[in-house]
Amino acid sequence: MTASKLVTTAAVTTLIVIVVLALFADVIEGVLGVSGTAIDLAYRYGDAGWPHLLGGNELGQDLFARLLHGARVSLLVGVLAALVATTTGLVVGVVAAVSGGVVDAVLMRFTDALLALPVLPLLLVAAALDIGKGTTTTTAVLRIVLLLSAFSWMTVARLARAAAKTALSLDHVLAATALGASTWRIVRVHVVPLCLPPVIVQATLEVGGNILAESALSFLGLGVQPPVASWGNMLMSALDVLKTDPPSALLPGFAILLTVLCVQIVGDAARDRFDVRR
Amino acid sequence: MPSLDLVKLIAARLAQAAVLLLTLSLLLFGVMAHLPGDPVDLLVASNPELRAEDIARLKKLRGLDQPFPVRWWRWLAGYHEARTPPASRTLPPVIGEQDLVRDFGTARPFAVDVVIDTAELARLGLTAHAAHPAEFEQHGDTGHLTALVPAGATRLALIVTDAFGQQAPWLQPVYVAPAVAVGDVVVLLPGDSDAQRAGGTEDAPVERSDVDRIAAAIAVRPLPDDPPVVEIPRLTGQTVVAEDGDVYLAKGAPIPDPAKYVCGVACIVVGDLSGLGWSYATKRPVRELLFGAPAVCGDFNVDAGEGCDDGNVIDNDGCDHDCIVSGASIVDEFDVAVAGWLVGMGRIGNTLVLTVPALLLAMLLSLVLGTWAGWRRGAVDIVVRGFSAVTSSMPAFFVGLLLVTLFSETLRVLPSGGVFSPGIQHEGAVAVVVDRARHAVLPVLVLVLFWSGRFVRQVRSAVIAAATGDYVRTARMKGAGTWRVVVGHVLPNAAVPLVTLVGLSLPALFGGALLTETVFAWPGLGRLQYDAILQNDSYVAVVVFLISAAMVLLGSLLADVLVHLLDPRTRGRR
Numbered sequence: 001m002t003a004s005k006l007v008t009t010a011a012v013t014t015l016i017v018i019v020v021l022a023l024f025a026d027v028i029e030g031v032l033g034v035s036g037t038a039i040d041l042a043y044r045y046g047d048a049g050w051p052h053l054l055g056g057n058e059l060g061q062d063l064f065a066r067l068l069h070g071a072r073v074s075l076l077v078g079v080l081a082a083l084v085a086t087t088t089g090l091v092v093g094v095v096a097a098v099s100g101g102v103v104d105a106v107l108m109r110f111t112d113a114l115l116a117l118p119v120l121p122l123l124l125v126a127a128a129l130d131i132g133k134g135t136t137t138t139t140a141v142l143r144i145v146l147l148l149s150a151f152s153w154m155t156v157a158r159l160a161r162a163a164a165k166t167a168l169s170l171d172h173v174l175a176a177t178a179l180g181a182s183t184w185r186i187v188r189v190h191v192v193p194l195c196l197p198p199v200i201v202q203a204t205l206e207v208g209g210n211i212l213a214e215s216a217l218s219f220l221g222l223g224v225q226p227p228v229a230s231w232g233n234m235l236m237s238a239l240d241v242l243k244t245d246p247p248s249a250l251l252p253g254f255a256i257l258l259t260v261l262c263v264q265i266v267g268d269a270a271r272d273r274f275d276v277r278r
Numbered sequence: 279m280p281s282l283d284l285v286k287l288i289a290a291r292l293a294q295a296a297v298l299l300l301t302l303s304l305l306l307f308g309v310m311a312h313l314p315g316d317p318v319d320l321l322v323a324s325n326p327e328l329r330a331e332d333i334a335r336l337k338k339l340r341g342l343d344q345p346f347p348v349r350w351w352r353w354l355a356g357y358h359e360a361r362t363p364p365a366s367r368t369l370p371p372v373i374g375e376q377d378l379v380r381d382f383g384t385a386r387p388f389a390v391d392v393v394i395d396t397a398e399l400a401r402l403g404l405t406a407h408a409a410h411p412a413e414f415e416q417h418g419d420t421g422h423l424t425a426l427v428p429a430g431a432t433r434l435a436l437i438v439t440d441a442f443g444q445q446a447p448w449l450q451p452v453y454v455a456p457a458v459a460v461g462d463v464v465v466l467l468p469g470d471s472d473a474q475r476a477g478g479t480e481d482a483p484v485e486r487s488d489v490d491r492i493a494a495a496i497a498v499r500p501l502p503d504d505p506p507v508v509e510i511p512r513l514t515g516q517t518v519v520a521e522d523g524d525v526y527l528a529k530g531a532p533i534p535d536p537a538k539y540v541c542g543v544a545c546i547v548v549g550d551l552s553g554l555g556w557s558y559a560t561k562r563p564v565r566e567l568l569f570g571a572p573a574v575c576g577d578f579n580v581d582a583g584e585g586c587d588d589g590n591v592i593d594n595d596g597c598d599h600d601c602i603v604s605g606a607s608i609v610d611e612f613d614v615a616v617a618g619w620l621v622g623m624g625r626i627g628n629t630l631v632l633t634v635p636a637l638l639l640a641m642l643l644s645l646v647l648g649t650w651a652g653w654r655r656g657a658v659d660i661v662v663r664g665f666s667a668v669t670s671s672m673p674a675f676f677v678g679l680l681l682v683t684l685f686s687e688t689l690r691v692l693p694s695g696g697v698f699s700p701g702i703q704h705e706g707a708v709a710v711v712v713d714r715a716r717h718a719v720l721p722v723l724v725l726v727l728f729w730s731g732r733f734v735r736q737v738r739s740a741v742i743a744a745a746t747g748d749y750v751r752t753a754r755m756k757g758a759g760t761w762r763v764v765v766g767h768v769l770p771n772a773a774v775p776l777v778t779l780v781g782l783s784l785p786a787l788f789g790g791a792l793l794t795e796t797v798f799a800w801p802g803l804g805r806l807q808y809d810a811i812l813q814n815d816s817y818v819a820v821v822v823f824l825i826s827a828a829m830v831l832l833g834s835l836l837a838d839v840l841v842h843l844l845d846p847r848t849r850g851r852r
C-alpha cells in the first residue's frame with residue numbers, strides 16, 4: 001500500500017527533524033540569539049516574530065527554544081527508559097528460557113506478579129519515595145528513566161522468553177547443541193538474534209508510552225522537576241495560562257501528540273515488516 | 279454447566295490472587311513506613327508544645343512505634359478499628375440547634391469564655407472543635423477558647439478530639455446545657471464501661487490524672503451508667519443530649535448500605551470491611567471514605583422556616599427533615615434523604631458514576647466503529663485508525679483541559695469541575711441527579727474518547743481476522759446478506775478477543791481515571807490514591823492500591839473464564 005508507506009515515510013522524516021532539532025537546541029539558540037532558560041520579565045507572553053519564532057512564555061523565556069530543550073529531555077526519557085526496559089526484559093526472558101526449571105518458574109511468576117499490578121499507582125508510590133531528588137538534567141532524567149523502566153520491562157521479558165523458547169527448539173540450534181556449542185555461544189549466536197525482532201518492535205512502541213507516562217507524572221507533580229524543562233512539565237506549568245496564553249500550553253501538548261503519533265506509526269510499520277504472517 | 283476444569287481454574291487463580299494481595303499489602307506497609315514523616319511527626323511539626331513523652335504516648339496509642347510487619351498484622355486483624363470510638367465524625371445532635379442557626383447572623387454575637395485550658399489539651403494531643411455556627415476562637419496565649427454565641431442562644435456544643443480527629447474516648451461532648459448560665463461548661467464523661475469499650479486502655483491506659491486535670495478546669499458531669507435509649511438508627515452508639523439536658527444513648531438497626539457489597543477480592547482477603555483502618559489526613563474511617571457516610575443532620579443545614587413549628591423535635595432518624603425549606607418550596611423528606619445520599623457518595627461511588635457509563639459507551643462505540651471499519655475497510659477504516667492513533671498519542675489530561683477551556687470557559691455551558699454544585703442537596707433528588715449528570719459530561723467524554731480509541735483497534739483487528747474465515751464465504755454463497763454475515767458469523771468469531779478486552783478493562787472501572795479525576799477535581803478513587811500517597815495516609819493508600827490490584831486480578835480471571843466458556847478449543851487443554 002503506497003498510502004501507508006507515505007505515512008510511514010512522513011513519520012520517519014518528522015521524527016528525524018525533531019531529533020535533529022533537539023540535538024542542536026543549543027546551536028539553534030545561539031544562532032537565533034534567544035534563550036529557553038533565561039528569565040526575561042520584559043518579554044512575558046511576548047509576541048511571536050523574529051527571532052522569537054513562537055513568542056515567550058509566562059517567564060519571558062523563548063517558547064521555541066524551550067520546546068527544543070523539552071524535546072531533548074522528553075525524547076531522552078522515552079528512548080533511554082525503553083532501552084533499559086528492553087535490555088532488562090531481554091535478559092530476564094532469555095535467562096528464564098535457557099535455564100528452565102525453577103529459575104524459569106521464579107522469574108516468570110515474578111514477571112506475572114508485576115504485570116498484574118496497576119502501573120500508575122505503582123509509579124506514584126515509587127515516585128513519591130524519591131521526589132525532590134534530581135535537580136540537574138542528568139539526575140532528573142535518570143530518575144524518571146529508572147522509574148519508568150522498572151515497571152515496563154515485563155512485556156519484553158515475556159516476548160523474549162517466548163521467542164527464545166521457539167529458538168531453542170529449532171533444528172539448527174539443536175544441532176549446535178549436539179555439536180557441543182557452549183550455552184553462552186548458543187545464546188549469543190542463535191537465541192538472542194531471533195529474539196530481537198519482536199523485542200525491537202516492542203521497544204519502539206514503548207518509547208511513545210514513556211513520553212506519555214512522563215507527561216502524566218509531570219502533570220501530577222512527580223515527574224521531571226521544573227528548572228529542567230520537559231514537554232510534560234511545560235504543559236503542566238502552562239495550564240494556568242491556558243486561556244490567556246494558549247500557545248505556551250498548546251504547543252507542548254501538540255509536540256507530545258506529534259512525536260508519540262510518529263513513534264507509533266514507525267512502531268506499527270516495524271511490526272508489519274517483521275511479522276512473518278503477512 | 280461449569281466443568282471441573284473451570285472450577286479448578288477459578289480456585290487456583292483466587293488462591294494465587296489472595297497470596298499476591300497479602301504479600302503486596304505487607305510490601306506496601308513497608309514502603310509506606312519508609313515515606314518521610316508519619317502522621318505524628320507531622321503533628322509535632324505543627325505543634326511545638328508537645329513534649330517528648332507526649333509524642334511517645336501518641337505514637338504508642340496509634341501503634342506507630344511498632345515495626346511495619348506488626349502494624350500490618352494489626353491492620354489485618356482489624357486492631358486499629360477496635361480503638362476507634364463509635365462516635366467518630368458526627369456531632370451528637372443538640373436539640374434546638376435551629377435556634378442557633380436562626381439567630382446567628384441577625385443578632386449581635388457576644389463572647390462566652392469557655393473555660394477550657396487549650397494548652398493543657400494540646401499537651402495531651404487534644405484539640406477542641408466547634409462544629410456549629412458558633413465560632414470558636416482560640417487564644418493561644420491565654421490558652422482559652424472563646425465562643426461567639428448568638429444572642430439568645432443558651433446552648434452550645436463543641437467536641438473535644440484528639441489529634442486524629444477522633445473523639446477522645448474519655449472526653450465526650452462539652453455541652454452548655456440550657457439550664458447552665460453563660461460561661462458554664464459541662465463535660466460529659468463516659469462511665470468506666472465506656473472507656474473500656476472505646477479501647478485505648480490496654481497498652482496505653484488513659485491516665486486518670488489527665489482526666490482529673492481537665493475536669494478540674496471545667497464542670498464535670500458523668501454520663502449515667504445506663505443512659506436511657508432513644509431510637510435513632512443513624513447515630514447508633516452515640517450520645518445524644520436532649521433539650522432538657524437529659525442524656526440518651528442512640529440505638530437502632532444500622533441502615534444497610536448496598537455499596538458495601540461491591541468491594542471485591544481485596545475486602546474478602548483483608549477480612550471484614552470494618553477493618554480497613556483509619557485515614558489520618560481526612561480524619562475519617564477508610565470505609566467511610568470509600569463508601570460514603572449516611573447523611574447526618576449536619577449535612578443539611580437545617581433551616582427552620584416559616585410555619586415550621588416542630589423544628590425543635592428530633593424525629594426518629596435524628597434529622598428534622600419535615601421542615602427543610604428551600605426557597606419557596608418545601609421538599610419532602612424522602613427526596614432530601616435520597617439527595618443527601620447522592621451528595622455524600624463515597625469515593626468508589628464517585629468513580630463508578632464516571633467510569634461505568636464511560637466504559638459502556640466506549641464499548642458500544644468501538645464495537646460499532648470497529649466492526650464497520652474492519653468489515654468495510656476503505657475510507658471508514660482510515661478515519662477510525664486515525665482516531666485511534668491520535669487518541670492513544672495524547673495525554674488524557676491535555677484533552678480534558680482543552681474541553682474545559684472550550685465548554686466551561688468559552689461557551690460556559692458545562693461546569694468545569696467537581697461532582698455537584700454546593701447546596702444542591704436542598705433542591706431534592708431530581709435536581710441532584712441532573713446536577714451530577716451535568717458535572718459528569720466532560721470527564722465521561724474524555725474517558726470515552728480514550729477508551730474507545732484503545733478498544734476500537736482491538737475490535738477492528740478481531741473483525742478483520744474473523745472476516746477471512748471460510749464460514750464467511752460459505753454464508754455468502756448460501757445467499758446471506760451482509761447484516762446476517764456480520765452479526766451471525768463474524769462477530770461471534772471475533773468474540774474471544776473482545777471478551778478478553780472486557781475482562782481487562784475491569785480495573786479501569788476503579789483506577790483508570792486518575793488523570794481525568796485530577797483535571798476535573800473529581801473526588802474519586804484515583805484521586806484518593808494520589809492524595810493518600812502524597813500525604814503518607816498509609817491505610818488509605820494501601821487499601822486503594824489493593825482494590826485496584828484486586829480488580830486487575832479479577833478482570834483477568836473473568837476474561838479467562840469467559841473465554842473458557844465461549845471458546846470450545848480452550849476446554850480440552852490443560
